[in-house]
Amino acid sequence: GRAGQAAGWLLALLLLAVSGIESANVYIPQWGFRSVERAADSPVIRRLDERRTPFSLAMVPMDERYRESMRMFALLRERHLSVFGWGGFKPLYARKIQAAVGHHDATRVHALLANIWPEPLLLVDGNDPGVAGHDLHARFPAFVRPAATNLPSDLVQLYAEVAEVIDQDDTYTLMRLKPPAPARLARRIFRTDLARRLPVVQATLRAESPTTVTVTLNRQLVATATATPGGAPFQCRLAPDALTRSVFNELDFESGTEPITLEAFRLSGQ
Incomplete structure (x- = not known):
């Protein structure tokens, strides 16, 4: 049944994830073993x-x-x-x-x-x-x-x-x-396990004139910042209890007045 198929796929994935060999065979339910091209x-x-x-x-x-x-x-x-x-x-x-x-x-x-x-x-x-x-x-x-x-x-x-x-x-x-066009909302989504390991957000905020930007993590306010014509550096640390228990998180940078550009976004451990 579907549960058996899902279990078979999961087992194949787990076996493959820990494998460091040059070639591998994958077991596919209802089909048997198939080789995986390198x-x-x-x-x-x-x-x-x-x-x-x-x-x-x-x-x-x-x-x-x-x-x-x-x-x-x-x-x-x-x-x-x-x-x-x-x-x-x-x-x-x-x-x-x-x-x-x-x-x-x-x-x-x-x-x-x-x-x-x-x-x-x-x-x-x-x-x-x-x-x-x-x-x-x-x-x-x-x-x-x-x-x-x-x-x-x-x-x-x-x-x-x-x-x-x-x-x-x-x-x-x-x-x-290609870079997205400037907009009032710039969103980044990322995995919870990555955010726990790399809890510091770093980015550059740019706008045609100085603009206040509200930063929310999963709809909770975490910071306010300013976007500038020359590009303003932004950095904040994500609180572990603000991260979701589901698969990914949404970090929103929102301006109430004019479009902004989010550049060089990344998570780091610093």
Whole structure:
């Protein structure tokens, strides 16, 4: 049943998370063991491993459950965070992102991803599941959705208005989101476990004229600040009891008068 499937997926994830081997097999309920391709064989992924700044990955397309899962397993084996499913964000937010991806709504995808910390990088899989052979589909178990047939032919071009290419190889294209436009509300969401380990918020607040900014954590006031034309540094320590017991927290920077820009946001242990 569904409980057994969920337990099987969880067991596979736990086994994979503690594995440091070069290759792995994953047990999938109703299907048995399947090998996981080593993602680091891609030059893009190898260079991702060398990055020293925190990041998370949003992988597209998101239309085929089996392929999505195998990509996630492979990338998790390299200790990368994913904003979909197993990245720590509650399922509802992940479903919103997946729905926007499924509707090819690049603007909506950008708006949702831009809220997340660590910074999401868009990883476009060039092996388009929409052109997978029908013989592969015939081997899918009943609970695996078939690939979508209406995928855009050029996903990189689809997201070009909201993201820029920063790396590319024969399999993957890595894109960084363009900065959001100034707005009266700037939000960042982050995992509770990360905030407990890195409780200090650091950022720069910018506006066309000096503007008072209210900072709330999960709708509780934590600070007031000022955004300036030259960019004002902001720092505050998050109280442990203000963090949620659920999956993620919302930190809002809100101006009641004019749009602001939130730059260089990060959590640190200092």
